[in-house]
Amino acid sequence: MHLKKLSLVVLLAVSQTAAAVPVFAEAGNITSSNTSGVRVATTSVAEVIPEATDPLPSLKRPVAEGATATPTPTATVTPITGGTTDSTLTTLPSPTPSPSLTLIPATTTPPITTDIVNAGASNQLVLMMNSNKMYQNGIEYLANQPMAVKNGVSYVSIRAMVERVGVKYIYDYKTKETIVTKGSDVMRFKTDSKIYSVNGKNVTMKGPAYQFKGTFMIPLTSITGALGIPYTVDNVQKRVILSLNLKPKASFTVPAIIYAGDPVNFLTSSSSPIGSAIVEEKWEGKQDIYDTPGQYVVSYSVRDANGQWSDPYSTTITILKPNTPPVANFTTDKNSYKMGEMITYTDMSTDPDGDTLKTTTWTNKAEAFFTSGPATVSIQVEDSHGAISTFEKVINITGEVLYSKEDFYRLFASPGSVFDIDGSNVPNWQKVAYTLTSEPYNLIRTNSPETVNMEGITYRETSFGGTRFLIHHKNNMNTKMKVYVIAKNNNLSPTTITTEYLGVGGPHPFPEATGKLSVQRYWESMQTKKDYKTTVLQPGESVSILSDLNNIAIKPSEIVSLQADLYSDYPIEYNVMMIDANKDPLTTLPMLPILDRDGVHNRGTYVS
Secondary structure (H helix, E strand, O other), rough: HHHHHHHHHHHHHHHHHHOOOOOOOOOOEEEOOOOOOOOOOOOOOOOOOOOOOOOOOOOOOOOOOOOOOOOOOHHHHHHHOOOOOOOOOOOOOOOOOOOOEEEOOOHHOOOOOOOHHOOOOOEEEEEEEOEEEEEOOOEEEEEEOOOOOEEEEEEEEEHHHHHOOOEEEEEOOOOOOEEEOOEEEEEEOOOOOOOOOOOEEEEOOOOOOOOOOEEEEHHHHHHHHOOOOOOEEEOOOOOEEEEOOOOOOEEEEOOOEOOOOOOOOOEEEEOOOOOOOOOEEEEOOOOOOOOOOOOEEEEEEEEEOOOOOOOEEEEEEEOOOOOOOOOOOEEOOOEEEOOOOOOOOEOOOOOOOOOOEEEEEEEEOOOOOOOOOOOOEEEEEOOOOOOOOEEEEEEEEEEOOOOOHHHHHHHHHHOOOOOOOOOOHHHOOOOOOOOOOOOOOOEEEEOOOOOOOOOOOEEEEEEEEEEEOOOOEEEEEOEEEEEEEEEEEOOOOOOOEEEHHHHEEEEEOHHHHHHHHHHHHHHHHHHHHOOOOOEOOOOOOOEEEEEHHHHHOOOOOOOEEEEEEEEEEEEEEEEEEEOOOOHHHHHHHHHEEEHHHHHHHHEEEEEO
């Protein structure tokens, strides 16, 4: 009798101890493994879909950032997807497998519809609402607890889910956590807590995880979101359909430009949604070197440790004809020259492929040589692919002198070139013959004050017929200024002003630079006629002319120069003035003083 009581006490103690730990839980170093090779979709666990408050979220539930969801009638099955690729974390050690859920034999399987079986026949897991029945690839399984609704949130057994999906889990006795491992991602769930962590980052669920009859229950959308599993809800047949991606992924890249005969670098990439090792790869159409130009289709597939092959990744690569280097070449008009004799070079370089020659570099190319003997000249060309070719030619320079070095460059130096001269000999140079002519122009030179210290009129003059302006002024004030030329018709009839040629230099800090540019542009204008235009002034009307002069404001210490030719059919009053850049020249003109000369620079009207 006492022995029986003692046995009963022992049994009660053991049963109480077992009830304190979830039924699925093993020791901290024990894990569940998937032997069926099932794998999940490649969605990052770091992007978890928020939970809904209804028992099974409708298609209007919030989705992960970047994903989309289309509302669908209740009777239709529409997938909800979203997410990114897995991140990399430390993988948990491989523990000893624990018992998996029981597969119900076909002889004891309750009657089910063909639609339910077929729905799970293509990498799908079907969970029946308010039931512990699950269908995967047409086979029925029983969860240790049915799907349940608690406080408006749908819960499922975490063990049933992870075993069917094919990921690993353990129960940590010390922290009282269920730890799910998907590849290198780690998720930690704790009893009676609405918080779980994904790779150390906390995520809030709509309902807390809890234990029921020794089964760890978790909100359905939390575990699907954490594992990156898209699903649909079918309210007609009362089921939830999870899409499981079983296949690994494979891809590769090659260089954008590949030439026949060159080695081809294939850079591969492969991964498994559940972190299974890639154990085999298969190529079709791949060659390390393609000898013949053309297009080739290359396919790449991989197999994981579960025996699943990826879909082939195929692409068409184009093999180009090998690049042919350019051919450098040049000719001269003769093979032998006197010292100081002009040499004419003709570049004959070509590229057999028709490529543009990127660079052409000459060595020892001189317009003339002034030392007798052989002179070696070379040319180097490079095509757009970096191929280089060099050609050189030896030219014979005789002892006879045609021109000295100074004479040659005085006669033939190209504009802008630089050469050395003996300055002491310049006064002895032969003078160049020239012809002096005079044109009927009035020259208005407003160069004094060259430095303008205050707003005012730098020069006022009335001119008729041809008028030439030379303007050269520096802003010596603290604000930006502008120089204007105002033309006023004081006649009783309309007057036409014709702008013939115009050149403006500056604004610029150096007076020499502005003067050079204004003269250069003046001669260019004379050749192109681009500035030719007419302006008609009514009686008493004033207008601003030569507007290129005031297009840009003059900063303090900057200088502007102008040279221009005008023609008027009646006398015109011209006012040259410098004022603040923000002021209107026509309204400001009547209030301006005429500035005095500085006693140093030229200012005046010169009649030819």
